[in-house]
Amino acid sequence: MQGALSHRLLALLNRWVGVRETEVRALVWAFLYFFSLLAGYYVLRPIRDEMGIQGGVENLPWMFTATFVAMLAAIPLYGAASARFPRRRLIPGVYLFFLVNLLLFYGAFRVVEDPAWVARVFFVWVSVFNLFVVSVFWTFMADLFSNEQGRRLFGAVAAGGSAGAIAGPALTTGLVQLVGIAELLLVSATLLTFTLLCISRLLAQAARLRGSGAGEPASPGSGDEGAATRGLGGGAWSGIRLLARSPYLLGIAGYILLYTATSTFLYFEQAHIVEDSLAQAADRTALFAAMDLAVNILTLGVQLFVTGRVVSRLGVGVALGLLPALVALGFGVLALAPVLGVLVVFQVLRRAASYALARPAREVLFTVVGREERYKAKNVIDTVVYRGGDAATGWVFAGLTGLGLGLAAMAAVAVPLAVGWLALGVGLGRRQEALSRGTDAAAQQGDRG
Numbered sequence: 001m002q003g004a005l006s007h008r009l010l011a012l013l014n015r016w017v018g019v020r021e022t023e024v025r026a027l028v029w030a031f032l033y034f035f036s037l038l039a040g041y042y043v044l045r046p047i048r049d050e051m052g053i054q055g056g057v058e059n060l061p062w063m064f065t066a067t068f069v070a071m072l073a074a075i076p077l078y079g080a081a082s083a084r085f086p087r088r089r090l091i092p093g094v095y096l097f098f099l100v101n102l103l104l105f106y107g108a109f110r111v112v113e114d115p116a117w118v119a120r121v122f123f124v125w126v127s128v129f130n131l132f133v134v135s136v137f138w139t140f141m142a143d144l145f146s147n148e149q150g151r152r153l154f155g156a157v158a159a160g161g162s163a164g165a166i167a168g169p170a171l172t173t174g175l176v177q178l179v180g181i182a183e184l185l186l187v188s189a190t191l192l193t194f195t196l197l198c199i200s201r202l203l204a205q206a207a208r209l210r211g212s213g214a215g216e217p218a219s220p221g222s223g224d225e226g227a228a229t230r231g232l233g234g235g236a237w238s239g240i241r242l243l244a245r246s247p248y249l250l251g252i253a254g255y256i257l258l259y260t261a262t263s264t265f266l267y268f269e270q271a272h273i274v275e276d277s278l279a280q281a282a283d284r285t286a287l288f289a290a291m292d293l294a295v296n297i298l299t300l301g302v303q304l305f306v307t308g309r310v311v312s313r314l315g316v317g318v319a320l321g322l323l324p325a326l327v328a329l330g331f332g333v334l335a336l337a338p339v340l341g342v343l344v345v346f347q348v349l350r351r352a353a354s355y356a357l358a359r360p361a362r363e364v365l366f367t368v369v370g371r372e373e374r375y376k377a378k379n380v381i382d383t384v385v386y387r388g389g390d391a392a393t394g395w396v397f398a399g400l401t402g403l404g405l406g407l408a409a410m411a412a413v414a415v416p417l418a419v420g421w422l423a424l425g426v427g428l429g430r431r432q433e434a435l436s437r438g439t440d441a442a443a444q445q446g447d448r449g
Contacts (some may be wrong), residue, residue, distance in 0.1 A: 031160030033198035040191035042168025135382035155307025239376030260389035317429020319361035
């Protein structure tokens with residue numbers, strides 16, 4: 001009876017997400033890993049957005065710049081660590097570092113007397129924390145799963161994050177009035193601690209995943225057991241050099257840069273429109289949490305039932321292009337009607353498309369590059385390029401508004417950026433397909449040899 005039930009469950013999972021029997025355990029632990037990671041982050045996100053307003057909307061460009069500087073400081077430290085430590089120590093070490101930071105912030109919220117200062121530092125820290133831990137997560141996934149497995153399973157893996165991103169705002173909304181802001185940091189720390197268990201179980205599944213890929217080429221370097229158990233070598237700044245030498249990686253960096261530029265434009269529009277529309281801090285925090293909840297419910301449904309089919313059948317380029325097409329349309333509407341209702345609908349749809357389609361497709365791009373590019377150059381793209389785009393766009397926004405452009409005009413400026421972003425996404429998808437065919441051919445030639 002139990003065997004028949006397990007068989008039916010496996011058949012159902014196979015039909016929904018295309019998972020095979022030897023991949024189920026890894027998929028479950030990856031799902032739980034991303035669930036706990038994003039639940040912990042989304043407990044903090046509404047607090048961060050409110051801290052951004054408390055720190056002064058006029059100070060947002062400075063806070064984005066401070067985040068970029070913090071990223072620049074962190075990159076050589078991470079590069080040196082990845083050069084020295086093997087995967088089994090590097091990945092949990094990153095999470096332990098941020099866990100200690102979170103506990104220190106808990107103490108600061110309890111004792112520091114200058115709330116504006118703490119608010120600004122916390123805003124910067126959460127912005128660094130989010131990108132780093134999610135970047136390391138997806139690097140680990142691209143290292144464990146092959147290109148073919150990623151196309152089938154990354155949508156379901158991402159769904160774990162969406163489920164966690166539903167739980168996080170729900171916890172914040174339900175607990176903030178009962179326990180206060182400081183204690184929510186302990187809730188986030190508990191969830192972050194659980195990721196360490198998930199990492200250990202996924203490391204134990206690595207060999208099983210390689211075995212399940214019989215007949216399918218693994219990601220470059222992922223099948224090399226020696227490479228997985230030693231540091232990558234190289235220098236602290238190797239990721240930047242690898243990025244500069246690769247047109248493919250530079251294309252991904254350009255895609256990220258246009259993504260973050262349009263996102264930052266919309267974030268600044270959001271800050272101004274929400275501040276003008278809602279006077280009370282509690283009302284603004286509740287709106288941010290409600291938007292997070294709506295985004296992640298929508299995202300979860302798309303990831304479970306749509307993402308894998310779109311990426312596998314229509315291709316990575318289509319999945320990468322859908323988000324900028326939606327953004328171009330959304331900014332066009334916002335230019336005509338820069339009001340709270342339009343902003344909320346646009347932001348919810350944009351973020352859902354980003355998490356459900358563009359992000360999993362973007363991570364598939366890294367399954368056809370080598371291990372050093374995956375751990376070092378990818379981290380530079382996900383952190384320095386991302387936050388550098390934030391900082392630069394923040395000052396561009398401030399400069400244009402200083403010249404007298406209103407919110408409607410600023411939305412119109414973002415439309416051509418989204419059109420260029422669309423063309424780049426389609427081109428990257430085609431290049432990934434070509435590299436994937438080259439990897440497959442090399443693997444088959446190796447097998448015949």
